[in-house]
Amino acid sequence: MRGFVDAPRGGPSTEVRLTAYDGGVARPRFDRVATEEPLEIRLRAGGSTQSVAITMRTPGNDFELAAGFLYAEGLVDERAALRGITYCLDRDVEAEQRYNVVSVELAGGELPSLAGIERHFATTSACGVCGKASLDALRARGLAALPSDSDASLEAGTLVALPDALRAAQGVFATTGGLHAAALFDLAGTLVAVREDVGRHNALDKLIGWALMAGRLPLTRTAILVSGRASFELAQKAIVAGAPILAAVSAPSSLAIAVAREFGLTLAGFVRGARFNVYTGERRILAGARASE
8 A cells, every 4th residue: 555644845834924013013023824725635546537626724634634535525434445645746737736736546446426525616724515515415425323322421521621632732723823623532531633724624634534544433432622613514524433522612503513413423512611511412421410400
């Protein structure tokens, strides 16, 4: 098996010149900002090539991003389906752009159907599926509900400690202040892996891609924490990856709550300080005493 180690040309942050104003005084200075560049994901099989998606991302872990995206969209269902992942070497692509194109070679002899892919178009780092996906699409895809194992539970005290652990592991965020993150924890609250990106969905795709290539899917008995809000797409990805708990430091959307409820995902939001809200699947959160309503 070949081509599974990516070495991007650029870095996750870029130095820029700016003018800082403080107390009415302007001073020139340099700072670092999160790098944002396009990434095109292409599929190859049986001598054919198909462009699948273009997303704006932070360079780094590009192969994980491609693998995670393909897994979350149902185009591959196991690591063995991936024969290799490489940056583009096609002569029709300009040299400076070759690290912005990833080619995924599939083990099968034919390209999969892209008819049901919700993001088979250019996206931005912020929008993801842009509201096009729906619960009906997930039902039609045959996505199974998560197992309702009683032992896949998380102590409330463990949950509220996760944001600090995530922030401590966000190396690029500490430099730029401008990246989202997705982190995987075991049920004891130990950080397993973290990925950063300018896009929320990209950060989670990178995390899922890491798990796929490390042979760790499904993500049973784990919790995923995301640094922003919990959207429909992030809830969908957590379910596809088999993670029973998704927590966010900000708010969930109504559709994220709906998909979490239907597919048995525990969804927590506003995990800040000693407080949080549980919107679905509260049986997995061991909160101790409960106040009467």
